[in-house]
Amino acid sequence: MSLLEIKDLETFYGASQALFGVDLDVGEGEVVALMGRNGMGKTTTIRSIMALTPARSGSVRYAGRDIHAMRPHRIARLGLGLVPEGRRCFPNLTVAENLTAAARSGRWTLAEINQLFPRLAERRDQMARTLSGGEQQMLAIGRALMTNPGLLILDEATEGLAPVIRHDIWAVIRTLKQQGQSILIVDKTLSELLPCADRCFVLEKGATVWRGRPAELTPELQDRYLGV
Numbered sequence: 115m116s117l118l119e120i121k122d123l124e125t126f127y128g129a130s131q132a133l134f135g136v137d138l139d140v141g142e143g144e145v146v147a148l149m150g151r152n153g154m155g156k157t158t159t160i161r162s163i164m165a166l167t168p169a170r171s172g173s174v175r176y177a178g179r180d181i182h183a184m185r186p187h188r189i190a191r192l193g194l195g196l197v198p199e200g201r202r203c204f205p206n207l208t209v210a211e212n213l214t215a216a217a218r219s220g221r222w223t224l225a226e227i228n229q230l231f232p233r234l235a236e237r238r239d240q241m242a243r244t245l246s247g248g249e250q251q252m253l254a255i256g257r258a259l260m261t262n263p264g265l266l267i268l269d270e271a272t273e274g275l276a277p278v279i280r281h282d283i284w285a286v287i288r289t290l291k292q293q294g295q296s297i298l299i300v301d302k303t304l305s306e307l308l309p310c311a312d313r314c315f316v317l318e319k320g321a322t323v324w325r326g327r328p329a330e331l332t333p334e335l336q337d338r339y340l341g342v
């Protein structure tokens with residue numbers, strides 16, 4: 115059974131349709147890449163999964179449950195941990211307060227997060243607003259992990275960051291994968307994403323047009339669907 119299973123999702127922003135039939139699934143312990151050029155519907159798919167922009171039709175199942183009609187906070191509580199585009203933290207709480215505010219019981223504790231991100235440990239008493247962009251992104255990932263999610267969803271978690279920070283975040287993503295964390299990930303850095311992903315789904319104009327293993331995503335297909 116899939117951990118997350120999406121079928122034929124259609125989502126609108128007002129009168130404007132953004133998704134026209136997205137199919138996607140993530141198995142237990144899998145890293146799945148959601149790909150496609152700008153504006154093809156990746157963020158909208160994630161917003162639909164979390165019911166931040168609820169889908170008008172189609173089905174979303176998580177751990178065997180229909181979550182389509184649920185409110186976002188209930189979906190989060192079921193175990194979907196989102197790191198949204200644009201790294202949201204509480205600016206006027208310290209790093210440690212941001213992390214503990216998100217805590218739910220499970221494997222990930224403050225001590226574990228400090229081990230995973232030594233930079234956050236060093237800055238534990240600093241206000242989140244004083245962190246660099248990269249450190250805020252680490253904090254956003256740490257916060258999502260503190261909820262002990264069954265599925266971690268990363269939307270452009272390395273976008274716009276300095277290479278050294280990007281490198282650190284990819285190392286963390288690989289560690290999480292080794293530990294069996296299920297992950298749905300959107301990221302433009304194919305050289306990091308493809309070796310890490312178990313499977314890929316490609317969106318075009320709001321619909322799933324290709325799915326397969328990273329090794330099957332040939333340069334021709336990358337050129338056709340991703341414009342690289």
Ligand code: ATP
Nearest residue numbers: 127130131132150151152153154155156157158159
């Ligand atoms: P990117 O890689 O640029 O983030 P994406 O694949 O995540 O792109 P989405 O952001 O999901 O794509 O956008 C899908 C479509 O929905 C686009 O046509 C976009 O213009 C439209 N869209 C996104 N957000 C809104 C919004 N808030 N209101 C209206 N249309 C929107």
